Amino acid sequence: MDAELMATLDSIASKDGVQGVLIADDMGLCLGARGIAKPAASAFVASIANTALELSDRGETEDKSQYPTIHIEYEHHKLIIRNEGAFTLAIFT
Amino acid sequence: MVIVADDVTCPIDGYRRGKYGMTILHHKLSIGNSDMTLEATFGQVCSRFFHDGLKAAIVTDRDGVMILQCISEDAPAKVLEPAIPTTFAASKLGLQRNKCIVSMYDLFQVVQMDQNPLIITLVGDAAANTGLFMNLGQRIIEMTQPLVTALQERQ
Numbered sequence: 001m002d003a004e005l006m007a008t009l010d011s012i013a014s015k016d017g018v019q020g021v022l023i024a025d026d027m028g029l030c031l032g033a034r035g036i037a038k039p040a041a042s043a044f045v046a047s048i049a050n051t052a053l054e055l056s057d058r059g060e061t062e063d064k065s066q067y068p069t070i071h072i073e074y075e076h077h078k079l080i081i082r083n084e085g086a087f088t089l090a091i092f093t
Numbered sequence: 094m095v096i097v098a099d100d101v102t103c104p105i106d107g108y109r110r111g112k113y114g115m116t117i118l119h120h121k122l123s124i125g126n127s128d129m130t131l132e133a134t135f136g137q138v139c140s141r142f143f144h145d146g147l148k149a150a151i152v153t154d155r156d157g158v159m160i161l162q163c164i165s166e167d168a169p170a171k172v173l174e175p176a177i178p179t180t181f182a183a184s185k186l187g188l189q190r191n192k193c194i195v196s197m198y199d200l201f202q203v204v205q206m207d208q209n210p211l212i213i214t215l216v217g218d219a220a221a222n223t224g225l226f227m228n229l230g231q232r233i234i235e236m237t238q239p240l241v242t243a244l245q246e247r248q
Contacts, residue, residue: 028224040231043224047145050222 009034012091019077020092036077036092045090048072049083132161134236139163142229146221148172148201150229151214152237160211161237169201172216193230195223206230210244211237 005023012021013034020035024042033039052068070081080091129137139150140163148168152161164172196203197219204215204226213233215226 024224028222029227030224040228043222043228047222047225 006032017093018091022090022092024088024090026086026088031087037090041090042088045081046083046088049081049088052081053083131237131240135161135233136163138232138236139229142217142225145225146218147215147226147229148218149214149216150233151216152233153212153214154210155212160240168216193227195227202226204230206234208234208237208241211241213237 009021009023009032012018018035020033020037022033022037022039022042022045023031024046025031026046028043028046030039030042033042048070049068052070056066056068067082067084070079072079072081078093080093082089135150135152139147142150143165148165149172150161150163151159151172153159190207192207194203194205196205200219202217202219202221202223204217204223206213206215206227213230215230217226
């Protein structure tokens with residue numbers, strides 16, 4: 001499972017425009033980071049995703065389309081964060 | 094920051110007597126354009142994490158003498174008792190220095206970080222963001238580095 005996760009991260013990081021990838025677990029711990037993504041950022045990424053989920057009107061449904069996707073724009077890059085349960089994925093572009 | 098033994102006359106105001114007779118002089122630490130004590134800075138930094146599930150942030154020496162503390166109002170009553178022993182003995186596993194220990198319990202989690210001769214203990218909800226606590230621990234390590242340097246020079 002670990003090798004598959006690393007392979008997925010490598011695959012995402014190799015795509016055009018992607019500067020970094022980070023995946024965090026539900027406790028805010030880093031499971032993997034590539035490129036400009038720093039492992040220490042995993043806690044904040046998970047926290048942002050959980051906060052956004054609390055703000056959304058997801059109700060009791062498990063429909064993953066109800067999970068928010070967070071876009072954060074910085075001066076030189078963008079950050080996309082998505083959580084669909086146990087893991088939070090952050091992509092730096 | 095100056096640490097003096099109990100039998101030394103300390104004429105300067107603003108000292109606090111520790112549990113084992115150690116006296117710690119509070120030092121004015123300049124942060125940006127304002128003068129803040131280390132205690133005030135510690136409290137300001139840690140209290141921001143109360144809404145993230147942090148219950149208590151404690152800095153002690155290896156004997157359990159309380160040096161800094163920031164306790165949430167809804168923290169468990171026994172959080173200040175020296176009942177969370179740690180010796181960072183995991184450093185003997187052959188994996189180099191043990192920097193951090195995370196202990197998960199039913200209701201709470203405890204994150205302890207080694208900053209010899211100090212120990213940083215963070216107590217939070219079991220479901221809280223452990224990564225945030227570890228980041229906070231790193232910030233506390235940086236914040237208390239002058240104190241550690243003073244202690245090491247004294248030794």
